[in-house]
Amino acid sequence: MKRDYPHLCEPLTVGRVTLRNRMCSAPLGATDITAEGSPGPRTQGFYELRAKGGAAVVTVSELVVHPETDGSQMLRLSLKTPGQLAAFSFLADAIKRHGSVPSIELSHSGQYAGTYMVDKKGKQGLCQYGPSDAVRPDGLPVKALSHEQIADIVAAYAQAAALAKRAGFEMVMVHAGHGWLVNQFLSPYFNKRDDEYGGPLENRVRFAREVLAAVREAVGPGFPIELRMSGAELFDGGYDVDEGCRIANALEGLVDIIHVSAGSYQFGFSVTHPSMFREHGCNVYLAKQIKKHVDVPVATIGGLSDPRQMEDILASGKADLVVMGRALLADPDIPNKVMANRGQDVVACLRCFVCMAERAVTQTRRCAINPRIGREFEGMDVVPAAKPKDVLVVGGGIAGMTAAATAAERGHRVVLCEKESELGGILRTEQALPFKRDMYELGRSYARRCEQLGVEVRLNTPVDAALADEIGAEAAIVCVGSEPLALPMPCEDGARVLSIDDLYLDGAETGDEVVVIGGGLTGSECALLMSQQGKKVHLVEMRDGLAVDANVRHRPILLAEVEKAGIDVVLNARGKEVRRDGVVVTLADGSEQLVRGDTVVCAIGQRSRSAAVDALRDCAPFVRVVGDARRPANICTAVYEAYHAALDV
Structure with a gap:
């Protein structure tokens, strides 16, 4: 067989x-962790899905090696806890039985202990330890580790590695990046010690060398050790890529793979986990530089999901392995698809941070476009229907395409009707935003999937009760979506007012100074786009904050982009009147202000197409209303509701 992607395969x-x-699966935090730190059954399913998908290595994250000085709510492994070794053994077995190598990440958070605690006030009672005495930006004191504590932590790494091997793991990863403890010792910013562990680089690498040497002694020769490091810390005072190369060179003799990531927890979440505002593969250059200075295989990571890009990375010698995290949540089958020459079928990650936001809020996992993530053991697999039915899906947006594809995959005969000339629904608008191109491509991916599964697609076909009766479906899934709200205020004759659809779908032109009314997620992204096009932009929001409907991970990144763009933000301002020269708003104190602009863009929200829904409620014995047609929300809600509706038919 000739491979389309020979280097990846x-x-x-x-x-x-x-x-x-x-192609490897990056360490991603587990889903259900017991109070004692054991992996639960959902965690087993979570990691096993990546193994089924064909990843060469599936790395479990993060195993806290020394709970006495690291209070984070993560996995732990000790013979003192009954059943804990068995739980990890079941987890390793679940990965191995699909041909993947099970690995586990050995970690210590150092001064960031408590990062993953849902009760953020709880970390106030923890003692934060690091290389040096310090005070964190949030005011928590950090205490320098003593020599005795350092020796104890080194021994704990060895013990954790030995137990992981005993449990059936065939590889370990030592986490030395992202601002965690080993990285804190490597970093001139965090490490201010004046003993043998601080000062020049040969001292700052001492702790890492001791950890790696202890792990090697514990697991023996031939057992792979992977070092995860930040190729550069990418903030003032941290080490740069040149020093990153020297660190890698100093440690390569103790490891089998060097996994090069980027950045630090404190200074760049969106650098370590590239956001939609960064290029795919934006951190690959760090692996490329380090690979020039070491002889062991080098792995790279950072917003990778396109097989063509990943193949080029390996073919051009920038790295020896590619590692994917969020991409394998969106599509766990990427490696299998690549191996089968089906790269065109990959469903790309949106980099929307739903997965990481859910982790921070509820300690579970969720993916906006993959309903199975974190719920793999809940009977949510697509299984053939006992009796195939005629299914009508009304609406060809993301909800409609998800419902149609899922129903067709179960063996139902599916007709998908869309009133527009193209599938995609609201995703079609995203083609106008360069930083949301992946969302537009998602619509195209799902359209191809529907075609491959034999869904009968009828474009330019609005559905009413008469057409539904004519089709005679046994089940109908109504996904007619939503429509933009109109401005609830008077508009002066001659004022130029555009909707998001006018702007994104119809290509309407704005003037040089734009007022965007509505500072939610859609309005904030629109303002950012207008600014990128060189417009002077004012963003008006009646609440006291922007993008409050964005998730907790994406929102601060978006707000930083808005601030960087220099957009004029007017909060606590309620629109009163649209004039030809701008928008009159009423401020919190009751005063009025004219926000000047020659074009007004309305982004105040959506409303369900309730009339269309009501007309179809009796169109079949089984009727389910999903997505924005039920209640305007987001892609994640639409996909989940549509998926489950199709499973219920």
Whole structure:
């Protein structure tokens, strides 16, 4: 068989272990962790899905090696806890039985202990430890580790590695990046010690060398050790890529793979986890530089999901392995698709941070476009229907396409009707925003999937009760979506007012000074786009904050982009009147202000197409209303409701 992506499909031997391809699953936090730190059944399913999808290595994250000095709510492994070793053994078995190498990340948060605690006030009672005495930006004091504590932590890394091997893991990863403890010792910013662990680089790498040497002694020769490091810290006072190369060179003799990430928790979440405002593969240059200075295989990571890009990274010698995190939540089957020459079928991650926001808020996992994530053991697999039915799906947006594809995959005969000339619904608007191109491509991916599954698609076909009766469906899933709200205020004759659809779908032109009314997620993104096009932009919001409907991970990143763009933000301002020269708003104190502009863009929200829904409520024995047609929300809600509706038919 001739491979479309020969470099990605090539095996690689590290130590005594052979990886079946060059695509690995990055460590992503577990889903259900018991109070004692054991992995629950959902965690097993969470990691097993990536193994089923064909990843060469599936790394479990994060195993806290020394709970005495690291109070984070993550996995722990100790013989003192009954059943804990067994739980990890079941987890390793679940990964191995699908041909993947099970690995586990050995971690210590250092001065960031408590980062993953849902009760953020709880970390106030923790003692934060690091290389040096310090005070965190949030005011928590950090206490320098003593020599005795350092020795104890080094021994704990070794013990955790030995137990992981005993449980059946075939590889370990030592986390030395992202501002965690090992990285804190490596960093001139965090490490202010004046003993043998601080000062010049040869001292700052001492702790890492001791940890790696202890782990090697614990697991023996031939057992692969992967070092995860930040190629550069990418903030003032941290080490740069040149020093990152020297660190890698100083440690390569103790490891089998160097996994090069970027940044630090404190200074750049969107750098370490590239947001939609950054290029795919924006951190690959760090791996490329480090690879020039070491002889062990180098892995790279950072917003990667396109097989063509990943193949080029390996073919051009920038790295030896590619690692995916969020991409394998959106589409766990990327490696299998690549191996089968089906790269065009990959469903790309949106980089919307729903997965990481859910982790921060509820300690579970959720993916906006993959309803199975974190719920793999809940009977949510697509299984053939006992009796195939005629299914009508009304609306060809993301909800409609999800419902149609899922129903067709179950063996139902599906007709999908869309009133427009193209599938995609609201996703079609995203083609206008360069930083949301992946969302537009999602619509195209789902349209191809519907075609491949034999869904009968009828474009330019609005559905009413008469047409539904004519089709005679046994089940109908109504996904007619929503429509923009109109401005609830008077508009002067001659004022130029545009909707988001006018702007994004119809290509309407604005003047040089734009007022965007509505500072939610859609309005904030619109203002950012207008600014990128060189317009002077004012963003008006009646609440006291922007993008309050954005998730907790994406929102601060978006707000930083708005601030960087220099957009004039007017909060606590309620629109009173649209004039030809701008918008008159009423401020919180009752005063009025004219926000000047030659074009007004309305982004105040959506409303369900309730009339269309009401007309179809009796169109079949089984009727389910999903997505924005039920209640305007987001892609995640639409996909989940549509998926479950199709499973229920």
